Amino acid sequence: MTQTPTARLMDGTALARRITEESAEAAAEIRRRTGTAPCLATVLVGEDPASVTYVRMKRARCRKAGIESRQVALPASVTTAELVETVTALSQDPSVHGILLQHPVGPHIDERAAFEAIAPEKDVDGVTTHSFAAMSFGLPGFVSCTPGGIMRLLDAYGVEPAGKRAVVVGRSAILGKPAGMLLLARDATVTYCHSRTADLAAAVREADILIAAVGRPRFLTGDDLKPGAVVIDAGYNEGNVGDVDFASAATRASLITPVPGGVGPMTIAVLLAQTVEAAGRQLGTAA
Amino acid sequence: MTQTPTARLMDGTALARRITEESAEAAAEIRRRTGTAPCLATVLVGEDPASVTYVRMKRARCRKAGIESRQVALPASVTTAELVETVTALSQDPSVHGILLQHPVGPHIDERAAFEAIAPEKDVDGVTTHSFAAMSFGLPGFVSCTPGGIMRLLDAYGVEPAGKRAVVVGRSAILGKPAGMLLLARDATVTYCHSRTADLAAAVREADILIAAVGRPRFLTGDDLKPGAVVIDAGYNEGNVGDVDFASAATRASLITPVPGGVGPMTIAVLLAQTVEAAGRQLGTAA
Secondary structure: OOOOOOOEEOOHHHHHHHHHHHHHHHHHHHHHHHOOOOEEEEEEEOOOHHHHHHHHHHHHHHHHOOOEEEEEEEOOOOOHHHHHHHHHHHHHOOOOOEEEEOOOOOOOOOHHHHHHOOOHHHOOOOOOHHHHHHHHHOOOOOOOHHHHHHHHHHHHOOOOOOOOEEEEEOOOOOOHHHHHHHHHHOOOEEEEEOOOOOOHHHHHOOOOEEEEOOOOOOOEOHHHOOOOOEEEEOOOEOOOEOOEOHHHHOOOOOEEOOOOOOHHHHHHHHHHHHHHHHHHHHOOOOO | OOOOOOOEEOOHHHHHHHHHHHHHHHHHHHHHHHOOOOEEEEEEEOOOHHHHHHHHHHHHHHHHOOOEEEEEEEOOOOOHHHHHHHHHHHHHOOOOOEEEEOOOOOOOOOHHHHHHOOOHHHOOOOOOHHHHHHHHHOOOOOOOHHHHHHHHHHHHOOOOOOOOEEEEEOOOOOOHHHHHHHHHHOOOEEEEEOOOOOOHHHHHOOOOEEEEOOOOOOOEOHHHOOOOOEEEEOOOEOOOEOOEOHHHHOOOOOEEOOOOOOHHHHHHHHHHHHHHHHHHHHOOOOO
């Protein structure tokens, strides 16, 4: 028997558009006051088709929002030292306000060393250890874009994390771990699950707020959910499929993000917003 | 009706002694090979009696282990800028291998700024954001001493975190948060609870491994525990009392740390071990 979806959709596309419009206004204001537009440097290593597409999308969104972007494309054969040198130069270049190093950068490269070459004040993608610790300790700094987008979605839909059980499935450095830390900073009771979790279904069923960030298509289903849970699907797998089986989850959740159109667009929106914020600070126009 | 304690004690005093003996041997070896003893700089602000006692204890243990210590005592009236300057000078001083900034440093001081002035390679107390991120991402670096001591206790008593539910009650930057991250790095399913957790008893009852790090005397009791849980009491409250009611918890737990004599001695042992390790690296004798 098919059940009727009862969950309300969390429309990431619409919210991202609103945030991007605000960023475009702020970017225009910076340009008006300083003569300089915010500038994001994008660093791409190799020609991985997904990475090429992501960078192209991000640059197109920048352009629409009045943010300049400077593309730095390096061959797949680049060494860690060369990549670190390139990123360091961008960190020191006053005409660049934000730096995006598109990952993955290739297995032969020390990705962490490359990330750490990004100056904290230009880390608009929130990938440095400095940014992670700032998120964890509630200090000023930029957030990882996808977790930051998740928090904005929760806020936009009136979901108050304080006192709620939040369960994060996945523990990557740029998604699961910072998402949990941001929720903890907002007073959620946070559980991290992962591939070694013994009884995942039991843990997921505790979630008032579920963050699926595991990268496996339709890995979680409606049966796993506590009725009324808020479901954030941060997965994006082949065939435009999330980590959550949408059809079954939508019959149990109270709120759910679609894939595509949920978390995905928010990631870029936060990247743009943080680039404009970084530019405002560096150019001395920050409010 | 009084129940008989059935839990096995985790003897932190004995384990700390063994680790300290190993550190003393390693310190002697460094001295033999380089003519220089490992040196820990301790920075104390003001005259808070507990802080004075802690620093004195740490220095006494250093002495016994053949580690030199250099005491820097600053008046309570010191400014953030002066404290940062002092710590920065120690970070640059090649005769100092490790730095301990005793906290609290006073409400008028930006403690985070002072911590961040500690060079990562001398952060033997594991308090910098760099060290926190390293713990979180499984990168090389020093751990926060109390969480590091907890992990060594678990290892010494054959407690394997992988796949277990670990619940950390408390989320401070030097205890709860890093303890959870170290457990997550060892593949536990980790839940952070805190003052805003709605149903603390339910969350605590999920714990195969419970870390009490809340700083409230006898806050958790045996009734809260899952039978057979491993209970690590990192609390140390007035009257030598932990965060866990020992008498009742010892009738439910399988393993439990006493207070005193559990986590407490381990903290200093890890501090000494990391100081010797730092000295070995800086003096070029690291294995």
